[in-house]
Amino acid sequence: MKAKVLRIHPQDNVLVALKDLSKDERIVYDGIEYIVTEEIPAKHKFFMQDMQSQDEVYMYGVLVGKVQFPVLKGSRMNTENTKHAVEPYEFRPFNQEEWKAPDVSKFKGRTFKGFVRDDGRVGTANYWLFIPTVFCENRNLDIIKEALYDVLGYSVSDKYKSFANDLLSAYREGQDLNSLSLDQLSTPVYTQKRVFENVDGIKFLNHQGGCGGIRQDAAVLGKLLAAYADHPNVAGVTILSLGCQNLQLQELVDEIKQRNPNFNKPLYTFEQQKSLSEESLVKEAIKRTFEGLQQINQFKRQEVPISKLTLGVKCGGSDGFSGISANPAVGYASDLLVALGGKVLLAEFPELCGAEQNLIDRTIEPEASRKFIKLMRAYSESAERVGSGFHMNPSPGNIRDGLITDAIKSNGAAKKGGTSPVVDVLDYTEEATKEGLNLVCTPGNDVEATTGKAASGATLILFTTGLGTPTGNPICPVIKVATNNDLANRMADIIDINTGSVIEGEKTIEEMGEEILEYCIQAASGEVTPKAVLLNQDDFIPWKRGVSL
Template sequence: MSDLIATQTPHLTLRVHALDNVRVALTDLPAGTVVEDQGSQVTLPGPVRHKHKFVLGDMAVGDLVVMYGVTVGKVTQPIAAGGALTTENLVHSTDDLSANSQQTAWQPPAVTAFETTTFDGYHRPDGRVGTANVWLVVPLVFCENRNVEVLRQCVADALGDDPFQDYKRMARQLLHGESAAASAIPSAERLFPNVDGVRFLVHQLGCGGTDGDAEALCQLLAGYICHPNVAGATVLSLGCQKAQITMLQNAIAERDPAGYKTVSYFEQQRSESEEVLIRDALTAIFDGLKQANQVTRQPAPLSELTLGVECGGSDGFSGLSANPLVGAVVDRLVALGGSGILSEFPELCGVEHELLARCSDPNVAERFSSLMTAYQRHAHAVGADFSMNPSPGNVRDGLITDAMKSAGAAKKGGDSPVVDVLDYTEPMTRKGLNLLCTPGNDVESTTGLVGSGANLVLFTTGLGTPTGNPVAPVLKIASNSELASRMSDVIDFDAGPIIRGETDIATLADELLTMCIDTASGRYVTKAVRLSQLDFIPWKRGVSL
């Protein structure tokens, strides 16, 4: 990234941007440590923990703290040069939306090595290409969650494809001994080798809310059913709920006017019995799998990839390693004609003026400004504010204010122009970098990214999270190597070498893009898929920071 400078001292500290008045401790620093910064020396009056920030000069009450070249907080207590930033001496503060951005014309990264590269994807009749091939089972209302679970267990048993078979064997061994564990039925040969699985969604919506809640749910479900990674769907309805079958059908028709997707609907209140409902739904699922299995992976240009970018369990290194690394991958993909989607509006607070400067035309800028303002106004109406976003884990790891967290989180979007701004559940229609209005909640936001068309998700984390998605593969990128090693069963890629100065972002971005291509081609299976971590939480349009 152009604004990240790699100046480090022997004590491993980093100034992120030339305009910053703080540095980041990359390792624990004891009191008395002398740090060199642009020809000057700063002596730390007290210890500074790794990932935390310390000021480069004396700071008075009311002074603004700058990191990533933008305001990230206001001083509430005097801080001596070298003093650490804490929740006691700093509060959230950002630049005004009218602040002048130093944004310059975008210089696309070199992508010569990838210009002729393809991935092996599933070509759909509407021209889009999927990175996976799944059959979807969807409830229109929470009343059908139990029947969806019955279908899940029945399908897993019939296909010999129980993802938790090893854990069940473990439980039998613990309770009954080794002989019981050995009696487990082995997995059957895959009956549908060209299908990546049947995905079963459950949720707590569909009734009891407003008409707008029901409409939003149907729009989201339509986004999943019409997703290029989905071959078709089986939908279960109770019958009397607000989210009616016709509502979902209309939402699907908006996205799939030619009717390419195969969708079967079953309404329990019109069925003879539960047994008939389950039998008919199972028949539709197995017929759908036979149909889906006829599609095979074929080469596709990288322009058909859409990366949804997300962060969760962020730490003080996320904005220094994993997030700018993902941003560099997005820039490479956009330069190749592909797309990226940056979400989590509460975590763009403080960098709005920079994103506005990157909008491709005034209409796009106005859409972003109006959606951000509406979100903030709604939060204020219920006594909330974006400044409440950092979690206790974020604060412990040095993300003291929302603006500090946001400035690092926005790095996931790279530097390319913003071509469109989408409201929640709206489908992406313009190639390039899109902004999507979602909450800061990890899974709610990831759910929205995929619903708007992301066929691959890059998820950065500094503290660790197992998050996945039922439809799109989710690659987890660790901000530090300690996490990558400790949670190796959930982490796919380690950005830690950037922190240690062992490599640069450009080199690692090429490696991560290669992993994206392998994942999109089915050659690499993400840790989330291996663990059957298939999270789906719709955003019930309230305040979720």
């Protein structure tokens, strides 16, 4: 029978409700009886003992909050009776006992079918990328996208065009639109086959930067765009520039060459203020891109070791089950990949609040530990200077579904990184070069974080969610992992993997972790297509290094 409650760690003094609990319901856990004093929705917690003001609350074996006034055993934890609290952290030399790697016998010798680039890096996709140096070129990108997507077979909007045409026909015929069901308005859609079968897509990095802000913003944007141009999932690039903006065209080209002195992908650049007209600019960009697409269509997938994968791990729309099902399962998959010689990127620094000491103790190099501390403290202080802080990170949706303090959210989020040693700490846009678990400085904001992970070299991103988040990335396939059955069933159009079976007691974390890695291998090989890719969820938001939680 499915358990009703769970104690995550032996030191915890709260129990997590795995299903809705009624007021006065009798719960027996580990031989101790609890009478629930109020309704406890699934994903929320209740206290295992009477608590006094300023008593410490523990989850995941660490401090996550302090009680604000006396509460009774069996009472529900909420934002009134519990406030965020964490232990201080400090530099300590590598202090992890010998890491016990998981059993990888099922994956020994396994390969995936990737695109091998000239420098030995391997992409999980083969994209052409359009980059604007400044927001003034967004409109030209939109025009080019509209021109190319339908013609070359990359559009996913056909079904909505058919839907709109059905509405128009019904309107012209004088029908009452309110009387028509959505099913009545749906029509079969012919999906055009891609012209360039080995080109997975043409992607566009529309953004709001490049000019108008401080020069440092333009400089960081240049590094970000250069990282995307150099990404192993990108085979060719078209850059559109206005001409007068802060981020100059040549500066971006120089950034690309600085990042990779041997950069040899097709690269076409256009500056509008030097062109004869907007029309000539757009036509020339389309023509040259057609030439480039023919060139990169010659690339084909090849069998390569799993160690060539770089996996980003992310959570968004988190709930009270995130740290119990999806995140630990992704963490186990991360440990499997590390044991097989791959790279894993754990980011979202505001969502490592309270987990810092554990990560510091697991960091091999003292220099990397100190870098992590410096980045975390600078980030936290920048938030506090404007009257905010990491403690304000949980969203209303997070709180409604059981994440009462940032420390609870963060310690659950950190589970995505598994248990392996930390090999490196990277600032925003820095490339991961070391095999193993890397920490990457990004905001917790879903799109800013996935944008940053791709810049550091993630070739796949595992994105866990308990509430449902339709986030993707233009060049890095994003795989959605649900924490619970209800979400997986209700939003099946965006979810790829469901870890709800862990909550139901049907599968172990280890079993789910192996399933997740197996899916990653198939996605990396192009054998399955994640929903975010199918829906062209190409979200891209550069971080300006301001306060973003």
